[in-house]
Amino acid sequence: MTTFSASDIAGMERFYRVNLINSLSGFKSANLVGTVSGEGETNLAIFSQVFHVGANPPLMGMLVRPDSAERHTLRNLLDTGYFTLNHVHESFYRQAHQTSARYEVSEFEACGFTAQFTDALPAPYVAEAQVKIGLQLAQRTDIALNGTILIIGRVLEVMMPEDCLLGDGYLDIEKAGTITASALDGYHITQRLARLAYAKPNQPAREVGG
Amino acid sequence: MTTFSASDIAGMERFYRVNLINSLSGFKSANLVGTVSGEGETNLAIFSQVFHVGANPPLMGMLVRPDSAERHTLRNLLDTGYFTLNHVHESFYRQAHQTSARYEVSEFEACGFTAQFTDALPAPYVAEAQVKIGLQLAQRTDIALNGTILIIGRVLEVMMPEDCLLGDGYLDIEKAGTITASALDGYHITQRLARLAYAKPNQPAREVGG
Numbered sequence: 001m002t003t004f005s006a007s008d009i010a011g012m013e014r015f016y017r018v019n020l021i022n023s024l025s026g027f028k029s030a031n032l033v034g035t036v037s038g039e040g041e042t043n044l045a046i047f048s049q050v051f052h053v054g055a056n057p058p059l060m061g062m063l064v065r066p067d068s069a070e071r072h073t074l075r076n077l078l079d080t081g082y083f084t085l086n087h088v089h090e091s092f093y094r095q096a097h098q099t100s101a102r103y104e105v106s107e108f109e110a111c112g113f114t115a116q117f118t119d120a121l122p123a124p125y126v127a128e129a130q131v132k133i134g135l136q137l138a139q140r141t142d143i144a145l146n147g148t149i150l151i152i153g154r155v156l157e158v159m160m161p162e163d164c165l166l167g168d169g170y171l172d173i174e175k176a177g178t179i180t181a182s183a184l185d186g187y188h189i190t191q192r193l194a195r196l197a198y199a200k201p202n203q204p205a206r207e208v209g210g
Numbered sequence: 211m212t213t214f215s216a217s218d219i220a221g222m223e224r225f226y227r228v229n230l231i232n233s234l235s236g237f238k239s240a241n242l243v244g245t246v247s248g249e250g251e252t253n254l255a256i257f258s259q260v261f262h263v264g265a266n267p268p269l270m271g272m273l274v275r276p277d278s279a280e281r282h283t284l285r286n287l288l289d290t291g292y293f294t295l296n297h298v299h300e301s302f303y304r305q306a307h308q309t310s311a312r313y314e315v316s317e318f319e320a321c322g323f324t325a326q327f328t329d330a331l332p333a334p335y336v337a338e339a340q341v342k343i344g345l346q347l348a349q350r351t352d353i354a355l356n357g358t359i360l361i362i363g364r365v366l367e368v369m370m371p372e373d374c375l376l377g378d379g380y381l382d383i384e385k386a387g388t389i390t391a392s393a394l395d396g397y398h399i400t401q402r403l404a405r406l407a408y409a410k411p412n413q414p415a416r417e418v419g420g
Contacts (some may be wrong), residue, residue, distance in 0.1 A: 001369050001370065001371060001372065002369070002370055004369075005330065006268075006366045007329075009268050010264070013379075014266070015378065016378060016379035017265050017266060017268070018379070019379030019381075020379040020380070021262065021264075021266075021365065022380070023379075023383060024262070024343050025239050025295075026239030026243075026298075026341075026383060026388055026390070027237055027239055027240075027383065027388065027390035028246050028262070029235060029236030029237055030237075031235075031236055035257035040227060046377040050236065050264075051235050051259050051261055052231065052258075052259060053233070053273065053353065053356065054231075054232040054236045055227050055228045055230075055232060055360060056227060056228075057355070057356065058219050058234075059215075060235055061233065061273070063262075090403070093403060094406065094414075096405075097406045097409055100408075100409045101409035101410050102411060110411070115278070118227055120216075122213065122285045131234070131236075138355060139353070139354075139355055141351060141353075143349070143362065144349075145263075145269060145348055146263065146266075147314070148263060148264060150257050150351075155219060156215070157214065158213070158214045158219070158234065159213045159214075160211065160212055161212070162211060168225065168226060168229050169222070169225065169227065169228070170229045170230070170236070171229075171396075173233060174392065174396075178237065179237075179403070180398075180400060182402075183381070183405075185380075185405045185408075186404075186407050187406065188390075188400035188401060188403060189397050189400070189401050189402045189403060190237065190390060190398035190400050191400075191401065193303060194304075194396075194397055195396045196303075196304065196307045196397065197395070198310075198395075199309075199310045201311045201312060201314075201320070203314050204304075204308070205304040208395060
């Protein structure tokens with residue numbers, strides 16, 4: 001085992017620390033966030049800090065760094081009040097990663113994605129994605145500790161492949177080709193071990209339906 | 211494609227909606243959170259809403275529902291100011307899931323885990339885990355939208371297998387046996403596709419070191 005103390009971490013070379021600390025939370029979601037500016041220009045950026053906040057009302061959260069390539073996403077989202085989340089699929093993870101470059105033009109064009117619009121909201125979806133969520137900005141919370149911003153959105157619309165939606169509402173994102181991310185730059189496919197039933201104190205873990 | 215509108219979602223049966231909305235963010239981290247009460251009783255609970263907040267200072271976030279099995283974790287964490295995160299390893303994901311049952315005794319004993327202590331903080335680590343992080347409470351933020359609580363902790367200590375730490379600080383959590391979670395009850399192993407180098411506008415995505 002290697003052990004690092006707080007002072008070891010404080011003394012690390014900057015990029016070494018960035019890689020290490022970004023590894024610590026475990027596997028991450030990988031989503032392309034679609035927005036549009038007040039002038040109608042689309043934007044697309046990959047985010048790995050997207051997470052579940054609550055089911056009723058249906059809320060999702062996202063942490064944004066204002067000083068990065070994410071700045072256009074944040075500005076558009078605050079200007080218009082809408083954004084989309086599009087699961088990164090195995091077939092286009094390289095193009096998805098490429099959206100983190102500092103483009104002056106729309107990443108849809110620059111990285112080879114097609115913008116898709118519905119009547120539910122003005123923000124663009126990624127046509128190539130299998131799982132897509134449209135959201136309305138519900139709350140902005142500034143994290144004074146390091147200048148990041150927590151965006152919470154309310155789900156307005158969801159699109160997914162019909163054969164990936166199970167009878168109890170579980171969406172089989174592995175079957176839908178969704179990948180997972182590690183640290184700043186790792187991309188991984190998955191293989192499901194099991195779904196485990198609601199845990200009760202007096203019985204061992206068992207599989208759903210088992 | 212199946213499409214659900216906001217009113218479709220509002221009209222769903224409760225558990226169907228819980229399963230679906232919990233699926234939407236994508237793959238999740240799976241961590242066991244270790245705490246100790248003011249009276250010295252240990253507690254262990256599985257969390258899938260743990261995420262990276264920042265590298266300098268090293269900060270990690272966690273969303274907590276006060277009305278669930280997570281309530282002991284929250285009380286201990288606020289009482290003592292410390293907690294640990296322990297990556298769920300493939301070898302013990304069933305016991306880790308079982309910590310979500312409403313035990314009146316310590317989940318360390320009830321679910322077959324060993325508490326491990328260091329000099330850096332009073333909260334217990336999971337001896338069986340390969341990747342372990344000790345944190346001090348840095349900020350509590352209440353999310354009024356649905357009563358959840360955002361806890362941000364500052365990293366005090368990190369332990370990991372020496373052969374999983376690469377030369378640039380990337381921790382190979384797949385090699386360390388860390389698994390990923392989906393929705394409320396899915397557990398998955400991973401297979402890395404690639405690490406992709408820092409993206410620049412004028413060159414296509416390439417692999418780290420490539």
